[in-house]
Amino acid sequence: MPLTLSRTDLVRSANFIAGQWTAAASTAVLHVTDPATGAVIIAVPDSGAAEARAAIEAAHAAFPAWRKVPAKQRAAIIKRWNDLVLAHQDDLGTLISLEQGKPLAEGKGEVAYAAGYIEWFAEEATRMNGEVIPAPVPGRRMFALKEPVGVVAAITPWNFPAAMIARKIAPALAAGCTVVCKPAEDTPLTSLALVLLAHEAGVPAGVLNIVTASREKTPEVVDVWLGDARVRKITFTGSTPVGKHLARRSADTLKKLSLELGGNAPFIVFEDADVDAAVDGFMAAKFRNGGQTCVCPNRVFVHAKVHEEFATKLTARVSALKVGPASDPASQIGPMINDRAVEKIERHVQDAVARGAKVLTGAKRLTELGATYYAPTVLTGADSSMACACEETFGPVAPLTVFTHEAEVIAAANDTPFGLAAYFYSNDARRIWRVAELLETGIVGVNEGAISAEAAPFGGVKESGYGREGSTHGLEDYLHTKYVCQGLLD
Numbered sequence: 417m418p419l420t421l422s423r424t425d426l427v428r429s430a431n432f433i434a435g436q437w438t439a440a441a442s443t444a445v446l447h448v449t450d451p452a453t454g455a456v457i458i459a460v461p462d463s464g465a466a467e468a469r470a471a472i473e474a475a476h477a478a479f480p481a482w483r484k485v486p487a488k489q490r491a492a493i494i495k496r497w498n499d500l501v502l503a504h505q506d507d508l509g510t511l512i513s514l515e516q517g518k519p520l521a522e523g524k525g526e527v528a529y530a531a532g533y534i535e536w537f538a539e540e541a542t543r544m545n546g547e548v549i550p551a552p553v554p555g556r557r558m559f560a561l562k563e564p565v566g567v568v569a570a571i572t573p574w575n576f577p578a579a580m581i582a583r584k585i586a587p588a589l590a591a592g593c594t595v596v597c598k599p600a601e602d603t604p605l606t607s608l609a610l611v612l613l614a615h616e617a618g619v620p621a622g623v624l625n626i627v628t629a630s631r632e633k634t635p636e637v638v639d640v641w642l643g644d645a646r647v648r649k650i651t652f653t654g655s656t657p658v659g660k661h662l663a664r665r666s667a668d669t670l671k672k673l674s675l676e677l678g679g680n681a682p683f684i685v686f687e688d689a690d691v692d693a694a695v696d697g698f699m700a701a702k703f704r705n706g707g708q709t710c711v712c713p714n715r716v717f718v719h720a721k722v723h724e725e726f727a728t729k730l731t732a733r734v735s736a737l738k739v740g741p742a743s744d745p746a747s748q749i750g751p752m753i754n755d756r757a758v759e760k761i762e763r764h765v766q767d768a769v770a771r772g773a774k775v776l777t778g779a780k781r782l783t784e785l786g787a788t789y790y791a792p793t794v795l796t797g798a799d800s801s802m803a804c805a806c807e808e809t810f811g812p813v814a815p816l817t818v819f820t821h822e823a824e825v826i827a828a829a830n831d832t833p834f835g836l837a838a839y840f841y842s843n844d845a846r847r848i849w850r851v852a853e854l855l856e857t858g859i860v861g862v863n864e865g866a867i868s869a870e871a872a873p874f875g876g877v878k879e880s881g882y883g884r885e886g887s888t889h890g891l892e893d894y895l896h897t898k899y900v901c902q903g904l905l906d
């Protein structure tokens with residue numbers, strides 16, 4: 417069954433700058449491919465400095481008018497965007513599956529997830545209240561006003577091509593900021609379609625601009641944005657090395673930053689856990705998007721008393737996962753995003769096995785399906801010396817490690833520079849609060865594997881970055897506080 421769209425004009429192959437679909441100055445193109453087969457879907461502009469500058473000009477020019485639009489009116493436009501996204505859920509889900517590879521049901525699910533953020537921030541737009549501060553001396557009134565930071569540069573990843581655009585751009589628009597965006601080179605089509613729908617919803621020309629670029633040309637685009645003082649904020653989801661580069665380079669103009677970077681999430685199953693619930697939670701957390709999420713468990717610590725039961729039950733569930741193309745309704749895991757991704761997974765598994773891990777299931781490419789398919793894998797006997805414990809595997813691999821003491825497992829869980837998400841299963845109320853507080857992460861799932869939600873603050877600590885997305889904190893990141901003091905009163 418091929419993946420087809422009912423509204424074919426959602427597929428765009430140009431940049432969107434100042435309200436116009438525009439080709440890049442050069443004829444260079446970026447080929448967007450189906451990760452399952454490598455077949456070219458379409459070519460989009462391989463933009464450079466000229467397009468990056470044009471996008472800033474447009475966003476900068478549009479800012480004074482957009483920030484003055486009453487919050488209620490901005491909210492109505494963003495709400496219409498949400499309605500259009502939901503009205504095109506099937507087409508957008510299909511586009512996601514086509515360029516990203518996740519099964520179609522998951523692609524459509526991501527559209528609903530993305531719309532959740534758009535709706536949430538449409539509603540929050542009208543609640544950006546400031547403060548009236550009791551003055552310490554007579555004759556004065558003191559206020560704290562919330563103002564949009566200005567032009568925002570959003571650099572988005574390939575693993576959630578709709579949701580990450582939504583949770584960066586919706587709060588920016590709600591706050592009254594204007595945006596220049598560069599979507600991931602692997603998945604620009606969903607982003608372009610979302611921008612088209614935002615335009616149809618009434619987002620004025622210049623408020624939202626998007627330029628596409630290849631991996632090679634991306635630094636040229638981003639360097640322009642980093643160097644331009646008119647860009648007041650960078651929001652980025654991606655790797656920690658790139659996040660650090662953005663932090664260093666934006667220091668010259670002291671831009672505000674939201675960095676949602678790499679993770680290395682521990683998943684801990686204590687001896688008092690409900691093991692069946694832990695297996696369910698693990699399946700939800702780990703195999704969403706084929707293990708290609710920043711919050712998916714990367715290291716699995718299981719107490720010695722329940723290790724055998726957990727490993728047996730988990731292996732049965734993982735072996736039963738159906739791997740296949742996005743178009744097959746039975747597929748639960750699609751292809752990995754590209755060859756480099758599969759090579760990394762392969763390297764991690766080979767390294768673990770060479771260092772003594774045992775394969776319970778998987779541990780091979782599924783070449784009969786295509787070069788980018790990898791079998792969901794469970795390993796046991798993993799330890800901290802292995803690459804899969806130190807680096808984010810970003811694939812369907814579960815390396816299990818046995819532990820016996822709470823203090824030992826907390827030390828192991830925190831023994832990483834990263835701190836995005838952590839999960840644990842326990843039925844002991846005192847332990848639950850103790851462990852939740854000791855884990856050095858921005859997010860903790862307790863007896864729960866599906867933790868992401870538009871109303872919750874998403875983000876990390878340590879080298880997983882700073883800033884929050886979603887929730888009221890996610891709007892705050894696009895605002896600054898202005899103190900106004902009025903005298904000569906009374």
Ligand code: SIN
Binds near residue numbers: 576579676868
């Ligand atoms: C991510 O992997 O970066 C986002 C995952 C999520 O939103 O749950």
